[in-house]
Amino acid sequence: MGIRTGEQYIEALKARKPEVWLNGRLVENVFDEPYFKQPILEIAKLFDLQHDPAYQDDLTHICEETGERVANSFLFPRSYEDIMKRSKAFEVVARQTYGLMGRTPDFLNSVVTSLAQNSWFLKKYNEDWAKNIENYYRHLRDNDLFLTHAIVNPQNDRSKNSHQQSDTFTHLGVVEERKDGIVVRGAKMLATLAAITDEVIIYSFPGFAPGDERYALAFALPIDTKGLKIICREPAQDGTRSTFDHPLASRYEEMDALLIFEDVFVPWDKVFLYNNVEAANLLYPMTGIAEQPAHQSGVRGYIKLAFAVEVACKVADSIGVDQYLNVSRDLGELVQSVEVIRALLRTAEREYTITEHGEARLNPDTLETIRGMMPEMYPRAIEVLQTIGAGGLLMMPTEADFLNEELRPSIDRHYGGREGVDAELRIKIFKLAWDLCGEAFGMRALQYERYYTGDPIRKRSIFYNKFKKNHSFDLVESILSKEDKGVKETVK
């Protein structure tokens, strides 16, 4: 089949009945649910974009294996040109949602693509696992499916490993092995967009210890598989708020969920890893899933940061405060942060290496630097936005006020900005800003940048320890190795 249209994506959603829990009730049909309607339409637009002649060449290519048109996120990167084709596609997608939707289809396409491209790793442990991930990649690519993923154990008792939790199945693990597959039980988080996806893939960040064998697993399933409960967090919008009042929250809410597997059957052909602590711990560092999805995240994060910085500049300009040194200094800092991320991205792409298996991998240290800097740069942009908008962020009228004929003259007189900025423009800019820096939507978008890639504190510490282990310290070694001379000889 190859690339789907938005309508095909929606038809598939309508045909499915996943067990989605929202605000204490079971959702009848996700498409008719006001909370999900607009986000579904935003995702549908991304599928449609693949058919738009203005974007098709940036987003898709003809698959060598099938002759069908497929998304560029499924392209095995083998050269700099492939890397840049993927980069362009990530950017086109990110621009559609201003980088605010992190788990658009291209993210997990990249995860599965990197796993399939590196199936040699799984093959070392089990030939079937390698064959299964290759077939799953084809299934995803050729049907253009939309995936969610859950790779973190819920925060029950972080001081203990999975097998030490009070209940054996607090964390997701295998409860039974059958001739035709495995039965899994327990919970996994934090499946963004789960309710409106086609399928789910489960694997884990490293951290398994001996005793954790039953939890060391990777598999995929349709999202409406029997026994899979999807419990959504409290929504940040209810589908009734206008795009005037909440231009971002009304469109780009990415619902997150906890997944609970209640004795769910997984057929062997959908199992990619099982009962092997070593393989589970090496999956992330060895299979490119630390790099290919991070390329998507880096590009998307760059667009999101650039967007937040533009909003901050517009807020400052609209009320004439960017003439003050303190404000223009802060804005200059933000503009430079965007430039830093752009430069890091280009460096990571340019400094690719070809692995012994023919994969073109971005510079991992530069990618990790993006992962390390964004949890500081994005919150800083939001903090500056809050500071510059100050009290004005809280006093904007609603769309209903704005449309009230009796009120309108007062609004026009008192809500305008500097010369040339009328009340409507100022209100729109400030409402955009509040969605980003005050609303639950904006706080979730901030929390996403802090944690989407794991705990930034431990990741930085791991980065330093790796640096210490591998770095030659040649600069310091060079001066330390110079022969010492007395004062009289040194000055000669």
Ligand SMILES: Cc1cc2nc3c(=O)[nH]c(=O)nc-3n(C[C@H](O)[C@H](O)[C@H](O)COP(=O)(O)OP(=O)(O)OC[C@H]3O[C@@H](n4cnc5c(N)ncnc54)[C@H](O)[C@@H]3O)c2cc1C
């Ligand atoms: C908005 C959002 C969307 C997300 N979407 C997804 C998704 O789609 N799929 C998915 O799988 N995941 C997703 N994630 C989850 C993400 O992978 C995790 O949040 C991330 O890995 C951090 O783990 P945690 O939240 O369990 O925090 P924890 O690891 O529990 O950390 C909590 C705190 O305790 C400290 N801490 C915990 N353990 C240790 C330790 N051993 N040593 C030192 N300090 C420690 C940390 O520094 C941190 O301050 C998402 C997260 C967010 C915020």
Ligand SMILES: Nc1c(O)cccc1C(=O)O
């Ligand atoms: N955050 C990630 C994820 O959820 C899946 C795969 C990779 C990452 C990452 O940031 O490296």
